[in-house]
Amino acid sequence: MAKHRINPDDCIACTTCVAHCPVTAATRKFRGPKMLGPALERFRISEEDYEPSLEYCSNCKNCDLSCPSGVPVSTLNMLAKAAYYKKNPQSMRDHMLSHGENMAKMVNAIPFGAALANVGMHNPVSRAAMKQIGISDKAPMPTYAATSFVSWFKSQKQTPSEEKVVFFPGCFINYNQPQVGKDLVAVLQHNGIEVIVPEEFVCCGSPLVTGGYLDEAESNARKNAAEIAKWAAKGYKILTACTSCGLMLNQEYQELFPAIEGLAQNALSLYDAFEFLAERAAEGKLKTDFAPVQEHFMYHVPCHLRVQGIGLPALTLLRQIPGLSIEEADAGCCGISGNYGFRDEKYEISMAVGAELFQRIKDSGVKTVVCDCGTCRLQIGHGSGAATAHPVSILRKAYQL
Ligand code: SF4
Ligand code: SF4
Known part of the structure; x- marks a missing residue:
């Protein structure tokens, strides 16, 4: 059973989180954040306990945001899921969705892999097959880009500058929408800033956490945290342009993996791209x-x-x-x-x-x-x-x- 680090008795049972949980409002299949988070955590501390409706928590974090007592309800939910999946295997569907980075790397390794994967994934026959393993045939699945952001970036010649920032692209920008990363590089270069994209970065781990693969997520967190610490020690700011990656690196690592050293220090150097740009604008340093x-x-x-x-x-x-x-x-x-x-x-x-x-x-x-x-x-x-x-x-x- 996962080591319990969060005190469920911080919950004052006000039900504010229930009122703010969008999944509770949408379906009765979900028993709500108060019960699944702090209330059941009291049972989980003394013995194994798994409530199946926990599967319906989307980790959107509206509960955490609304809680007046600062209970990280979504983290309690994700830790409880992880404890369950340590002993119970995930489905093939959940394995695929949680390991999107592996899939994207395979697609990128094959000539015309993105085009083949996009045709393969977006036709009625394959969507019907995917439905058989539990992936909706109506959901808006992303397409792969022909060239990843990191591959494109390696081919670029930037205007050198004394001022540099590190960019963590994340899987979606790297493999699905590299144009976002290209646009960020263009904006930063226009402002006289050189961009560094370390190849050591791996998936932030967010899909691993929601799939219950906490150990793998921690392994990714250790790799990313070490890389962030290296650049932060040199005085560089590290930018993200995907809010879920940013939240993971900045906040969720600290909540889920307190044993990793230096996370709070790293967080001081982590910036959402627009947080960084808006700060420069406020200082009169943005063109x-x-x-x-x-x-x-x-x-x-x-x-x-x-x-x-x-x-x-x-x-x-x-x-x-x-x-x-x-x-x-x-x-x-x-x-x-x-x-x-x-x-x-x-x-x-x-x-x-x-x-x-x-x-x-x-x-x-x-x-x-x-x-x-x-x-x-x-x-x-x-x-x-x-x-x-x-x-x-x-x-x-x-x-x-
Ligand atoms: S993280 Fe889960 S429990 Fe919290 S508001 Fe979102 S769906 Fe509800
Ligand atoms: S909002 Fe916080 S204090 Fe209120 S019931 Fe939910 S977890 Fe408990």
């Missing part, structure tokens, strides 16, 4: 040679950004672009939570969770929704029909790069 962008956007705040407590730096910065108008959706979770909504038994729940957001987008008539999280963008496009963009792509457009 403002923006061309007007005569467009109206909607901005969706990923739950994993909200819980970081760094405000909405992308929204703040994009509002400085002349001609551009952008409204915050303020319509809750999109429902996808990483790959939660890809699972057949959770697809309808994820769509129910995101329904308010999808309707808000449709009612507004906006053509493009801006969001910092890759899988949120997939879900928003799927649920609302709108185009989506990472905020750094809009910033690059304003710079006319």
Whole structure:
């Protein structure tokens, strides 16, 4: 059984987390954060106990965000899942979804692998086969890019600069949407900053945690933490442009793996890309040679950004672009939570969770929704029909790069 480090008695049973849990609101199959987190933790401390509805927790972290006592409910849930899966094997489906990095590496190793995988994964026959193993045939599965971000980056000649930052791309940007990473590099270079992308980085481990593979996630955390510590010691800032990767490196490592040394120190050097850019803007160190962008956007705040407590730096910065108008959706979770909504038994729940957001987008008539999280963008496009963009792509457009 996992060593218990969080005191469930910090819970004062106020049920605020229940009111803020989007999955509890969407389905009665889930018994809610108060019961599955602190209440059952009291039983789990003394003996093994597994409540099957724990599977329905999406790790969206709205419970943690709302709890007045600071109980990390989602972490209790993930630790309980991990304890269960130490003795009970995961399904083939959960193994595949949790090890997306391995799959992407295989795709990249084969000539025309991305094209073959995309055709193979996105036709009715293969979707029907995937449904047989528990992957929804309706879910918005990502496509692979022909060239990964890291491969592209290695071929680039940057303008050298005294000022450098380290970029952690994460799997989604590296293998699925490298354009986001390219846009970030262009924006940073325009501001006289050189970018370093260490090849030692591995998947942040977020899909491993939600799949119950805690030991593998810890192994990844140790590798990433060592690399981050190395660059932080030299005075470099380490940027992420995916809010789930950022949350994992910055906060979840500390909650899940307190035995790893130096995590709190590392967190001081970790920045969301827009947190970094907005800070420079506030100091008058960000170029403002923006061309007007005569467009109206909607901005969706990923739950994993909200819980970081760094405000909405992308929204703040994009509002400085002349001609551009952008409204915050303020319509809750999109429902996808990483790959939660890809699972057949959770697809309808994820769509129910995101329904308010999808309707808000449709009612507004906006053509493009801006969001910092890759899988949120997939879900928003799927649920609302709108185009989506990472905020750094809009910033690059304003710079006319
Ligand atoms: S992480 Fe999200 S789904 Fe899980 S209990 Fe908390 S609010 Fe509910
Ligand atoms: S919000 Fe916090 S204190 Fe209130 S019931 Fe949930 S875990 Fe307990």
